[in-house]
Amino acid sequence: MSNQRVKGSRGKPRGLALGSAALCGSLLISGCANHMSQRSEHEERVERKLLDHSLQIDIGEPKVLELPQRRVRINEQKNFEVTEFEVTRHYDRYTPYQPWREVYEIPLGLVAIVGGVGANIVNVFAFGTLPDSVTRDWVAYGFAGVNPFMNVQSNGRAQQNLAGIDEQQKDKRLEYTSLPWSDRPVQVMAGRQTHELSTDRNGVLRLNLLDSPFAEQNLLNVGTLKIKVSDEDANVHADASLAVSRSLRGKLVEAHSLIFDDLEGDEVGQWVHRVKRLSELGLEEEASELEQSLIELTRNDPELQKEFLKALAKDAGRIAADPL
Structure with missing residues (x-):
């Protein structure tokens, strides 16, 4: 038992000595960071909080479709709460310690101390006219240089740590945006059939009941077109209904035959009849389009084109635009 106590008493001083040596060694290796003046960065931050997101379908006027063509405008609307900060x-700045730099910093520090002290003596006789960069900075540089556990300040080697963040609110307002639903899909339900269409770059859906895909469908019993748009990612939906008048539905079958039946097999008189009949049905835009199509069809036959234009003016009372 006594032997064990003796060994234990000898081990404590030895362990203490080793610990002290390790501490001194670590101080020599790591040294002390030379703390520099704090640096600040300023910036503006904007937070946008979405308050409301909706889609709006403008079916236009009148609410009942009397003509086969209609432009439906679709917009995406958002309300934001905008906060500016x-x-x-x-940032806390410091110069990290590197022991090997003491090789030249210590002699330079001694020189700087001597020069700084001399500059302060001269400054007394110069009534304090010497700049602080000479009187104070030289002395500070010198003492940092002769300290074996500290390097002098160096902007080139400086490192920094984030010390804190201050935020100050500058402005808070509501912001509203309304943008076209550009090049996005739209579902149009006509009776039991659903057609996949899309808007143009201006967010306009161009409906034409005499064009595909409606031209292939019998719309006689379809009294309402249901228009639906949705953004699944944002979980936003909108729908609208556009009524189709009974008179228009009755005209569509005849108008479809007048426009799409074979033109090349008809005589000039039948061409004129088609254009005239479309105009009588109140489908003036379709009549003008068919008229221009027939002018293009006869472009390589000037005599036939001249005959058509003459008959058009005589029998239908229409003066077509001069062909190019």
């Missing part, structure tokens, strides 16, 4: 980030 001024953000200031504060």
Whole structure:
């Protein structure tokens, strides 16, 4: 038992000595960071909080479709709460310690101390006219240089740590945006059939009941077109209904035959009849389009084109635009 106590008493001083040596060694290796003046960065930050997101379908006027063509405008609307902040980030700056630099910093520090002391003596006789960069900075540089556990300040080697962030609210307002539903899909339900269409770059859906895909469908018993748009990612939906008048539905079958039946097999008189009949049905836009199509069809036959234009003016009372 006594032997064990003796061994234990000898081990404590030895362990203490080893610990002290390790501590001194670590101080020599790591040294002390030379802390520098704090640096700040300023920036502005904007937070946008979405309050409301909706889609709007404008079916236009009148609410009942009397003509086969209609432009439906679709917009995406958002309401935001916009908050502006001024953000200031504060950084603690320091020069990390590197022991090998003491080889030249210590002699330079001695020189700087001597020069700084001399500059302060001269400054007394110069009534304090010497700049602080000479009187104070030289002395500070010198003492940092002769300290074996500290390097002098160096902006080139400086490192920094974030010390804190200050935020100050500058402004808070509501912001409204309304943008076209550009090049996006639209579902149009006509009776039991659903057609996949799309808007143009201006967010306009161009409906034409005499064009595909409606031309292939019997719309006689379809009294309402249901228009639906949705953004699944944002879980936003909108729908609207556009009534189709009974008179228009009755005209569509005849108008379809007048426009799409074979033209090349008809005589000039039948061409004129088609254009005239479309105009009588109140489908003036379709009549003008068919008229221009027939002018293009006869472009390589000037005599036939001249005959058509003459008959058009005489029998239908229409003066077509001069062909190019």
